[in-house]
Amino acid sequence: MRPYLIRITMPDGSQGQHHGLYTDGFAAVIYALTTFPDAKRISARRLP
16 A cells, blocks of 8 residues: 555546545556546656
8 A cells, every 4th residue: 555645636627636545556546436427637656
């Protein structure tokens, strides 16, 4: 498990971020997609 920063942008322009532990970036993005299915943009960045 590694730390990731997930950034989410919603259709109305509001933004949010979440720090979490995931096996990889793909798992982090899938988590964000299931939590925010209407998101306009989702990015995941591995933290050091």
